[in-house]
Amino acid sequence: xxxxxxxxxxxxxxxxxxxxxxxxxxxxxxxxxxxxxxxxxxxxxxxxxxxxxxxxxxxxxxxxxxxxxxxxxxxxxxxxxxxxxxxxxxxxxxxxxxxxxxxxxxxxxxxxxxxxxxxxxxxxxxxxxxxxxxxxxxxxxxxxxxxxxxxxxxxxxxxxxxxxxxxxxxxxxxxxxxxxxxxxxxxxxxxxxxxxxxxxxxxxxxxxxxxxxxxxxxxxxxxxxxxxxxxxxxxxxxxxxxxxxxxxxxxxxxxxxxxxxxxxxxxxxxxxxxxxxxxxxxxxxxxxxxxxxxxxxxxxxxxxxxxxxxxxxxxxxxxxxxxxxxxxxxxxxxxxxxxxxxxxxxxxxxxxxxxxxxxxxxxxxxxxxxxxxxxxxxxxxxxxxxxxxxxxxxxxxxxxxxxxxxxxxxxxxxxx
Amino acid sequence: xxxxxxxxxxxxxxxxxxxxxxxxxxxxxxxxxxxxxxxxxxxxxxxxxxxxxxxxxxxxxxxxxxxxxxxxxxxxxxxxxxxxxxxxxxxxxxxxxxxxxxxxxxxxxxxxxxxxxxxxxxxxxxxxxxxxxxxxxxxxxxxxxxxxxxxxxxxxxxxxxxxxx
Numbered sequence: 001x002x003x004x005x006x007x008x009x010x011x012x013x014x015x016x017x018x019x020x021x022x023x024x025x026x027x028x029x030x031x032x033x034x035x036x037x038x039x040x041x042x043x044x045x046x047x048x049x050x051x052x053x054x055x056x057x058x059x060x061x062x063x064x065x066x067x068x069x070x071x072x073x074x075x076x077x078x079x080x081x082x083x084x085x086x087x088x089x090x091x092x093x094x095x096x097x098x099x100x101x102x103x104x105x106x107x108x109x110x111x112x113x114x115x116x117x118x119x120x121x122x123x124x125x126x127x128x129x130x131x132x133x134x135x136x137x138x139x140x141x142x143x144x145x146x147x148x149x150x151x152x153x154x155x156x157x158x159x160x161x162x163x164x165x166x167x168x169x170x171x172x173x174x175x176x177x178x179x180x181x182x183x184x185x186x187x188x189x190x191x192x193x194x195x196x197x198x199x200x201x202x203x204x205x206x207x208x209x210x211x212x213x214x215x216x217x218x219x220x221x222x223x224x225x226x227x228x229x230x231x232x233x234x235x236x237x238x239x240x241x242x243x244x245x246x247x248x249x250x251x252x253x254x255x256x257x258x259x260x261x262x263x264x265x266x267x268x269x270x271x272x273x274x275x276x277x278x279x280x281x282x283x284x285x286x287x288x289x290x291x292x293x294x295x296x297x298x299x300x301x302x303x304x305x306x307x308x309x310x311x312x313x314x315x316x317x318x319x320x321x322x323x324x325x326x327x328x329x330x331x332x333x334x335x336x337x338x339x340x341x342x343x344x345x346x347x348x349x350x351x352x353x354x355x356x357x358x359x360x361x362x363x364x365x366x367x368x369x370x371x372x373x374x375x376x377x378x379x380x381x382x383x384x385x386x387x388x389x390x391x392x393x394x395x396x397x398x399x400x401x402x403x404x405x406x407x408x409x410x411x412x413x414x415x416x
Numbered sequence: 417x418x419x420x421x422x423x424x425x426x427x428x429x430x431x432x433x434x435x436x437x438x439x440x441x442x443x444x445x446x447x448x449x450x451x452x453x454x455x456x457x458x459x460x461x462x463x464x465x466x467x468x469x470x471x472x473x474x475x476x477x478x479x480x481x482x483x484x485x486x487x488x489x490x491x492x493x494x495x496x497x498x499x500x501x502x503x504x505x506x507x508x509x510x511x512x513x514x515x516x517x518x519x520x521x522x523x524x525x526x527x528x529x530x531x532x533x534x535x536x537x538x539x540x541x542x543x544x545x546x547x548x549x550x551x552x553x554x555x556x557x558x559x560x561x562x563x564x565x566x567x568x569x570x571x572x573x574x575x576x577x578x579x580x581x
Contacts, residue, residue, distance in 0.1 A: 138484035383434055
């Protein structure tokens with residue numbers, strides 16, 4: 001019986017020739033990740049309780065991304081505590097206020113195909129974009145990994161999501177993920193692995209694959225994984241073959257279920273509050289006025305997202321405040337280099353510091369009572385971006401940009 | 417493993433950790449988060465819940481963010497256990513890692529707000545003392561059971577490290 005890519009990664013990490021769904025194993029972790037919210041402030045004490053020694057600083061990544069730039073004294077103290085701890089441990093992979101952890105892992109090629117990656121954040125799954133098995137845990141469990149280098153895993157059943165045809169130019173990876181959520185709902189993959197495949201996936205760039213991997217957590221999944229093909233295989237294939245890490249599932253791999261999706265008739269989509277899976281066509285919501293538009297977060301603030309927004313905003317102006325928070329400073333630099341930034345600024349966009357900010361409900365653009373926002377962030381649960389009565393509509397950067405221009409929810413095809 | 421008795425606080429499906437402990441309280445020290453338990457759904461919950469009470473919810477309780485403070489907040493507020501039809505996996509893992517009972521039963525809809533409940537973790541059964549109905553708890557398996565029995569993942573890990581020498 002063949003194994004899926006997720007099963008092969010677990011087998012290798014556990015030092016076994018094979019594993020099957022529901023097996024429990026102890027596995028050697030290749031990379032452990034945390035940020036200023038889940039990191040030192042929450043784990044330093046546990047690490048001391050467990051003897052105080054880190055298993056391998058080379059395999060630990062820490063980013064300050066939640067509370068920077070600090071909005072108040074409490075934030076400033078968390079940032080300072082994080083920085084002090086990172087220095088005292090001489091961490092080689094410490095990213096201080098330059099972007100969101102998940103995006104940094106991909107940008108710096110710290111996440112590689114076939115790795116087992118664990119992070120103290122639910123969106124750790126984003127690293128599945130390169131074909132890694134990336135899972136989120138809580139802070140205390142991460143602390144035990146930082147000391148032992150190991151974690152326990154129950155082998156998940158794998159669900160294969162296949163996009164069979166070619167994606168129309170007005171659809172983004174976010175629309176692809178919302179198509180899945182619309183059909184299969186927000187809890188279809190609890191405790192499971194979600195693997196993506198098919199011609200429309202093979203054609204995606206790394207930023208787009210990151211969207212699919214990221215949104216697996218909103219499906220309830222343990223991990224989302226995009227097996228390395230196309231540009232990702234070109235970039236990482238040779239090195240992965242040298243290390244012996246798996247790059248693909250076995251030909252006879254057994255999936256719990258395979259879901260096929262066709263994209264030809266899918267319109268641009270919007271997830272309406274309060275659920276990520278209440279998904280409808282943007283065109284059906286054209287009577288809904290918005291107060292603000294926000295482009296940012298680990299899933300919606302990449303260089304690709306900013307370029308997509310600029311496609312729509314070129315030569316046009318936003319009618320409502322349009323905030324753009326690049327996921328990392330590298331994304332901002334790229335947007336400057338390729339002219340994207342000028343287009344956004346000319347359209348009236350406000351550029352913010354890189355980081356999690358408003359997506360995590362922390363700072364830099366929180367929503368007030370009943371304020372209505374269309375945005376590329378990760379989630380729309382009430383209170384996610386501020387007040388519990390604020391309304392968060394999730395959409396692709398194309399749809400967010402189009403809506404910013406008109407001041408109401410708008411199908412981006414009006415401007416393409 | 418012990419028996420708990422308390423009242424049921426009933427919530428629906430897909431209760432997110434963003435609602436159990438909203439992001440605006442993430443900058444608080446862990447010792448204070450209990451004041452904000454369930455604040456995203458019911459700001460008065462932390463004041464009104466009595467030690468030993470239960471949260472009873474539908475599917476996917478604790479979905480979303482990995483924030484461990486969501487589990488800690490419920491523990492600090494005095495919640496004895498969460499009973500749900502299913503859990504978000506990170507919340508479930510965090511609960512076990514902190515020695516906090518998170519139990520799965522199939523028929524959560526049969527429990528009404530305010531029902532007196534008895535949870536017997538040894539016999540793995542939940543009893544609704546109003547209706548007299550009993551509900552078997554889905555079993556934990558292997559390693560997760562060992563971690564819960566050890567009282568959480570820190571104690572469990574310390575024992576593993578000592579065994580390794």
